[in-house]
Amino acid sequence: MSTTDITAFAFFILIIAITLAITYWAAKRNTDTSHHYVAGGEITSWQNGLAISGDYLSAASFLGIAGAIALEGFSGFYLSIGFLVAFLVVLLLVAEPLRNLGKYTVGDVLTARFNARGVRSASALNTLAISMFYMIAQLIGAGALISLLLPISFNLAVIIVGVLMTVYVVAGGMVATTWIQITKAVLLILGSIGLSIAVLAQFGFNPVALFAAVESEVGREAIVPAPPGGLVPGLDTISLNIALVLGTAGLPHILIRFLTVPDAKAARRSIIVATWVIGGFYLLTPILGYGATLLVGRDTIAQQDPGGNLAAPLLAEALGGPIFLAFISAVAFATIVAVVAGLVIAASSAFAHDFYTNVIRHGEASEQEQFKAARYTSAGIAITAIILALLLQGANVAFLVALAFAVAASANVPVILLLIFWKGFNTAGAIAGMLTGLISSVGLVVLSPTILGDAAIFPLTSPAIVSVPLGFLACYLGTKLGGKSAEREMREGRQTSYDEIYVRANTGISNIEQEIRESAPETGQRTS
Amino acid sequence: MTVYKASHIVPIRSGKDERSRVERNDEWVRVERTSAFKELMRKKKAFILPAMIFFFVFYFTLPFLTAFTTVLNATAFGPISWAYVYAFAQFVMTWGLAYAYIGQANKWDDLVDDARREAAQGSAEGSRA
Numbered sequence: 001m002s003t004t005d006i007t008a009f010a011f012f013i014l015i016i017a018i019t020l021a022i023t024y025w026a027a028k029r030n031t032d033t034s035h036h037y038v039a040g041g042e043i044t045s046w047q048n049g050l051a052i053s054g055d056y057l058s059a060a061s062f063l064g065i066a067g068a069i070a071l072e073g074f075s076g077f078y079l080s081i082g083f084l085v086a087f088l089v090v091l092l093l094v095a096e097p098l099r100n101l102g103k104y105t106v107g108d109v110l111t112a113r114f115n116a117r118g119v120r121s122a123s124a125l126n127t128l129a130i131s132m133f134y135m136i137a138q139l140i141g142a143g144a145l146i147s148l149l150l151p152i153s154f155n156l157a158v159i160i161v162g163v164l165m166t167v168y169v170v171a172g173g174m175v176a177t178t179w180i181q182i183t184k185a186v187l188l189i190l191g192s193i194g195l196s197i198a199v200l201a202q203f204g205f206n207p208v209a210l211f212a213a214v215e216s217e218v219g220r221e222a223i224v225p226a227p228p229g230g231l232v233p234g235l236d237t238i239s240l241n242i243a244l245v246l247g248t249a250g251l252p253h254i255l256i257r258f259l260t261v262p263d264a265k266a267a268r269r270s271i272i273v274a275t276w277v278i279g280g281f282y283l284l285t286p287i288l289g290y291g292a293t294l295l296v297g298r299d300t301i302a303q304q305d306p307g308g309n310l311a312a313p314l315l316a317e318a319l320g321g322p323i324f325l326a327f328i329s330a331v332a333f334a335t336i337v338a339v340v341a342g343l344v345i346a347a348s349s350a351f352a353h354d355f356y357t358n359v360i361r362h363g364e365a366s367e368q369e370q371f372k373a374a375r376y377t378s379a380g381i382a383i384t385a386i387i388l389a390l391l392l393q394g395a396n397v398a399f400l401v402a403l404a405f406a407v408a409a410s411a412n413v414p415v416i417l418l419l420i421f422w423k424g425f426n427t428a429g430a431i432a433g434m435l436t437g438l439i440s441s442v443g444l445v446v447l448s449p450t451i452l453g454d455a456a457i458f459p460l461t462s463p464a465i466v467s468v469p470l471g472f473l474a475c476y477l478g479t480k481l482g483g484k485s486a487e488r489e490m491r492e493g494r495q496t497s498y499d500e501i502y503v504r505a506n507t508g509i510s511n512i513e514q515e516i517r518e519s520a521p522e523t524g525q526r527t528s
Numbered sequence: 529m530t531v532y533k534a535s536h537i538v539p540i541r542s543g544k545d546e547r548s549r550v551e552r553n554d555e556w557v558r559v560e561r562t563s564a565f566k567e568l569m570r571k572k573k574a575f576i577l578p579a580m581i582f583f584f585v586f587y588f589t590l591p592f593l594t595a596f597t598t599v600l601n602a603t604a605f606g607p608i609s610w611a612y613v614y615a616f617a618q619f620v621m622t623w624g625l626a627y628a629y630i631g632q633a634n635k636w637d638d639l640v641d642d643a644r645r646e647a648a649q650g651s652a653e654g655s656r657a
Contacts, residue, residue, distance in 0.1 A: 225594035234595035
């Protein structure tokens with residue numbers, strides 16, 4: 001084993017030791033379902049902002065975007081913009097109502113209004129599908145990265161990450177996951193700032209000089225958008241951007257983070273923290289990407305990994321030798337295990353809380369049974385993801401993440417928005433919207449050039465431009481054509497009155513009788 | 529063991545009898561009808577709707593222009609193209625709108641408290657009558 005390997009091993013072991021210590025500490029607090037799913041709702045807005053950043057800045061961000069900018073130039077930067085701007089949709093439309101309506105899962109938010117097992121099941125299905133695509137992508141990325149950096153095989157690397165995430169989640173629940181996200185976010189920020197400073201030091205600390213060097217050495221096409229390619233590629237770009245900007249508002253592992261804070265105000269503040277951290281990181285991506293283009297070279301990057309995923313680690317090696325390489329690789333490793341742990345929580349809570357507790361057991365499972373189900377399901381989900389990742393080894397990571405965003409934008413976003421804003425929405429509309437969004441987004445990808453190549457039936461690689469409108473349309477048609485009107489569902493107790501949803505989503509008042517009594521003036525105590 | 533703060537929800541129980549459900553709904557309607565709640569919703573709409581329209585137009589103009597035209601490929605200054613200038617402007621837009629929103633939303637919290645008080649007063653008067 002070379003000294004590089006020993007340094008890399010040392011950093012990896014250090015990261016594993018830190019995260020296991022956090023899990024050990026958290027396991028003592030992980031004593032009930034509320035702590036397991038949402039850390040008891042006791043996370044502060046600062047902590048949650050960092051944890052959202054940790055959940056959000058996946059391997060696709062850290063490794064993928066740097067690589068895309070290094071190899072393709074400007075078009076790689078779209079991902080940075082879309083991933084950040086998406087937080088405005090979350091902040092302005094969904095975060096606070098979600099915090100006000102939800103308890104543990106996205107399914108809870110939907111059943112705050114619809115008293116139907118079908119709604120909960122459809123929502124659990126969507127969460128499982130989205131989280132699974134995302135998780136497989138992260139695991140494949142982890143396997144590829146670690147097997148390139150350390151002398152271990154892809155399969156072993158996937159299994160190591162998989163076992164670690166299972167331990168974090170099963171033992172430490174959301175408390176451990178949150179603190180691992182925070183640790184990882186801080187490491188990632190330090191790592192990317194360190195890399196950027198080292199790159200800029202080569203160019204007199206002048207970012208413009210970096211761009212000028214790219215222009216003179218690689219050519220102007222590296223720093224301007226690719227020339228328009230006609231209608232189909234143009235629509236594909238727009239479609240990808242729709243998925244990016246709307247998808248975040250439908251990603252279960254991000255949405256459940258708003259349920260870990262005590263109130264809507266904390267949810268709001270945590271997004272501000274997250275947009276600074278995430279935006280700050282994305283602002284650095286051109287420095288990392290172009291730095292790798294100049295200091296490592298496009299050929300070398302593509303030779304190591306055609307997807308460009310090793311651009312950032314290779315840049316670290318070029319700038320700071322084996323120790324810096326080992327540090328950046330360890331940061332990438334921490335990034336992946338943390339994101340995967342967050343996804344396991346989201347997927348397993350959809351299964352254990354929505355499906356097992358509320359659909360199969362009709363909400364009558366005891367606290368002890370629920371807690372046990374949550375832990376067993378976490379282990380089950382993790383093992384399933386490991387097996388799928390091993391089977392799908394060759395799959396393209398960026399493709400799977402883009403698919404997760406497209407499904408989230410099509411299957412979850414229409415139903416969440418209409419639930420909050422449309423008085424006439426009914427059970428049939430909600431179920432139709434969720435299933436249509438899921439089936440059309442996955443279906444269109446199956447029919448796209450990504451899967452079928454030249455025989456593609458659907459010409460675009462990104463389905464959102466069609467599947468998002470279809471999701472909304474199905475919500476509308478389902479409501480108008482199927483089932484009973486919202487009014488009748490309310491009278492029959494199948495739907496919470498929209499008055500309640502409307503007031504609760506916008507004010508955070510939850511226990512109406514009690515809160516009104518508490519804020520009543522002394523003389524006005526109700527006596528009846 | 530219950531650790532929920534006040535804002536945690538009370539789960540819906542199916543099979544609650546019709547009368548208590550109607551009574552409970554009256555309480556929500558009472559909040560809905562307070563002048564503070566109406567003002568809250570008016571202010572929310574007045575901010576969020578134009579903000580969303582502005583931001584979607586601003587956001588999608590960039591991919592639209594680069595996908596179908598080359599106007600943004602021109603040089604803004606030095607090696608920096610207008611496409612990068614617009615791209616960085618999206619960051620500024622995101623932070624600007626986020627702070628504009630939070631400035632407004634923090635004021636809205638007072639209206640929520642007002643609505644709660646107003647509804648409580650109405651409810652107290654209602655039960656005395």
